[in-house]
Amino acid sequence: MSMNxxxxxxxxxxxxxEVAAEEAAFEELGExxxxxxxPIDMRAERRQARRERRxxxxxxxxxxxxxxxxxxxxxxxxxxxxITPYSPFDPEFPPFRPPNTTNWxxxxxxxxxxLSRVMxxxxxxxxxxxxxxxxxxxxxxxxxxxMGYYRGWVDETLSRIVEALLSIPVFVMGILxxxxxxxxxxxxxxxxAVLFTPIVTRTVRAAVIAEAQLDYVVSAxxxxxxxxxxxxxxxxxxxxxxxxxxxxxxxxxxVFTIATLSFLGFGLxxxxxxxxxxxxxxxxxxxxxxxxxxxxxxxxxxSLVFATTLVADSIEAVLAx
Amino acid sequence: xxxxxxxxxxxxxxxxxxxxxxVFLIVFVFAPGDVGRQVLGPFASQETVDxxxxxxxxxxxxxxxxxxxxxxxxxxxxxxxxxxxVPVTDLLWPALGRSAKLAGLALVMTIPLAIAAGTYxxxxxxxxxxxxxxxxxxxxxxxxxxxxxxILQYLLGVKLxxxxxxxxxxxxxxxxxxxxxxxxxxxALVIVYFGYIARMTRAGTIQALDADYTRTxxxxxxxxxxxxxxHVMRNALQPTVSVIxxxxxxxxxxxxxxxxxxxxxxxxxxxxxAAGAKDYPVLLAAVMLVGIIxxxxxxxADLIIAWMNPRARLExxxx
Numbered sequence: 312m313s314m315n316x317x318x319x320x321x322x323x324x325x326x327x328x329e330v331a332a333e334e335a336a337f338e339e340l341g342e343x344x345x346x347x348x349x350p351i352d353m354r355a356e357r358r359q360a361r362r363e364r365r366x367x368x369x370x371x372x373x374x375x376x377x378x379x380x381x382x383x384x385x386x387x388x389x390x391x392x393x394i395t396p397y398s399p400f401d402p403e404f405p406p407f408r409p410p411n412t413t414n415w416x417x418x419x420x421x422x423x424x425x426l427s428r429v430m431x432x433x434x435x436x437x438x439x440x441x442x443x444x445x446x447x448x449x450x451x452x453x454x455x456x457x458m459g460y461y462r463g464w465v466d467e468t469l470s471r472i473v474e475a476l477l478s479i480p481v482f483v484m485g486i487l488x489x490x491x492x493x494x495x496x497x498x499x500x501x502x503x504a505v506l507f508t509p510i511v512t513r514t515v516r517a518a519v520i521a522e523a524q525l526d527y528v529v530s531a532x533x534x535x536x537x538x539x540x541x542x543x544x545x546x547x548x549x550x551x552x553x554x555x556x557x558x559x560x561x562x563x564x565x566v567f568t569i570a571t572l573s574f575l576g577f578g579l580x581x582x583x584x585x586x587x588x589x590x591x592x593x594x595x596x597x598x599x600x601x602x603x604x605x606x607x608x609x610x611x612x613x614s615l616v617f618a619t620t621l622v623a624d625s626i627e628a629v630l631a632x
Numbered sequence: 633x634x635x636x637x638x639x640x641x642x643x644x645x646x647x648x649x650x651x652x653x654x655v656f657l658i659v660f661v662f663a664p665g666d667v668g669r670q671v672l673g674p675f676a677s678q679e680t681v682d683x684x685x686x687x688x689x690x691x692x693x694x695x696x697x698x699x700x701x702x703x704x705x706x707x708x709x710x711x712x713x714x715x716x717x718v719p720v721t722d723l724l725w726p727a728l729g730r731s732a733k734l735a736g737l738a739l740v741m742t743i744p745l746a747i748a749a750g751t752y753x754x755x756x757x758x759x760x761x762x763x764x765x766x767x768x769x770x771x772x773x774x775x776x777x778x779x780x781x782x783i784l785q786y787l788l789g790v791k792l793x794x795x796x797x798x799x800x801x802x803x804x805x806x807x808x809x810x811x812x813x814x815x816x817x818x819x820a821l822v823i824v825y826f827g828y829i830a831r832m833t834r835a836g837t838i839q840a841l842d843a844d845y846t847r848t849x850x851x852x853x854x855x856x857x858x859x860x861x862x863h864v865m866r867n868a869l870q871p872t873v874s875v876i877x878x879x880x881x882x883x884x885x886x887x888x889x890x891x892x893x894x895x896x897x898x899x900x901x902x903x904x905x906a907a908g909a910k911d912y913p914v915l916l917a918a919v920m921l922v923g924i925i926x927x928x929x930x931x932x933a934d935l936i937i938a939w940m941n942p943r944a945r946l947e948x949x950x951x
Contacts, residue, residue, distance in 0.1 A: 480885030
């Protein structure tokens with residue numbers, strides 16, 4: 312089924328499988344829209360479908376677990392120092408105390424409470440990652456719509472640029488950009504957004520190409536609607552599924568990327584209690600047996616990324632169902 | 633096929649040229665201030681900064697600088713490292729060799745394991761075995777490399793003492809000793825890449841199992857073996873080949889963090905240190921090398937797919 316609409320760029324076979332699954336989802340969405348005779352019915356029907364999807368979502372254990380973990384970290388990020396048991400910045404204890412009843416996660420090399428630092432460490436990354444993800448999804452959607460709808464030489468040129476940007480692994484490109492432009496929170500967010508835009512563009516473009524061949528788009532064109540109208544009013548609502556999935560996935564990967572860049576010294580800077588930074592400062596002590604200052608923030612990163620992946624995966628499954 | 637190969641290679645070269653342009657824009661055009669000042673820091677005298685800029689040619693017109701970068705890419709002669717005053721390639725090739733050893737060990741373990749798990753999950757679709765493979769794959773590929781590296785270092789290296797904690801074997805040690813030392817970072821790579829490859833294999837196998845041609849093959853009475861090898865595997869593994877090509881090309885991303893944790897002087901370490909010291913000749917050379925490796929890997933993957941599936945050749949030839 313997917314064979315007549317493959318994205319023609321090289322190494323697309325992997326994408327084809329995903330596109331096939333997504334396409335199946337769109338076809339259903341398309342039918343849903345076509346089925347409504349009057350516009351009011353259509354809207355009611357859409358609302359109904361949305362409600363059903365929400366119910367399906369809440370029935371998935373993966374979604375519930377992921378959402379719960381996310382919620383815990385959001386509470387930590389908002390509460391910050393107000394809810395941590397001790398100060399995340401001041402050394403109030405002897406260094407390298409193993410986990411005990413006072414310091415559940417032990418204390419680090421300076422005698423700071425690791426639990427407090429892990430809780431406070433949620434904030435910076437939970438501000439930076441969603442901003443970067445939203446920027447990349449907005450930019451990627453815009454580019455994907457234009458490229459997928461108009462095709463032609465614009466698409467061809469931009470596809471090549473996207474391909475070139477994707478040929479450098481995210482962290483390598485991130486290090487190059489941060490090194491030449493200088494380190495700051497704005498550069499970090501901008502870098503992650505720029506790194507993710509081509510990935511989002513590729514997904515949205517593939518979805519738009521599949522959608523643009525369907526009857527409702529053709530008929531809108533025949534009605535003489537402008538390109539802008541067809542793209543924003545006709546195609547965009549029907550590719551919103553993969554865009555939402557992409558947004559969730561991107562938030563997860565933004566956490567991943569920011570944590571890694573911070574770990575390498577090219578991301579958030581001290582005195583932020585960022586998790587990546589904490590691991591960077593303490594992983595060397597593991598060899599001497601002091602594992603807790605590095606392992607707990609490491610697990611925090613893993614849990615946050617895994618939680619967003621679970622949520623994204625559940626949303627994708629429900630949209631495809 | 634020849635036509636396809638020529639087109640595909642030409643496309644890679646074009647992409648590489650674009651990549652060089654993007655890198656040029658980032659480093660020479662968008663970067664604020666002059667490179668000499670960046671390298672030497674705020675306390676260096678203006679004369680030394682000017683001298684360095686002169687040596688680097690950053691005062692030349694942009695077009696001259698751009699052409700020089702392209703020449704560097706083509707000849708792969710990048711001049712001398714700022715930091716060590718030796719030719720860049722003298723640093724680059726040994727580092728690449730060490731990284732290749734580590735990546736090779738990881739891939740030899742990951743690829744068979746992930747393909748086996750993905751195929752198994754597809755054949756036992758929706759059973760507990762399938763769900764666990766999918767979930768483990770999802771979890772393993774969502775954990776950042778440095779996180780799994782640190783956790784493995786603690787559990788298998790420090791706590792259980794199974795493998796050396798740092799990756800570089802003493803000088804002159806035999807192959808087995810070297811492998812032993814590389815085991816922990818390689819296992820961290822296995823964790824990261826297992827998920828992607830297994831999930832893609834599963835998706836590809838399911839699609840092939842459900843395809844009409846498989847049903848036809850079964851109905852016309854071919855043996856299980858014939859159906860499995862001639863029809864299912866041949867088609868199911870195409871997305872897998874593609875994802876392996878991309879992931880091998882991206883492996884240096886993981887190596888930057890893992891080589892730091894396990895103190896291994898490979899290409900990742902070289903990139904990190906060059907960036908930290910603003911050693912632009914080394915950094916540019918390493919970034920372009922990583923890009924070239926990615927191009928070669930995806931090119932090979934596409935050629936293998938084209939060889940496996942004539943339809944892919946035709947489609948790519950048409951556009």
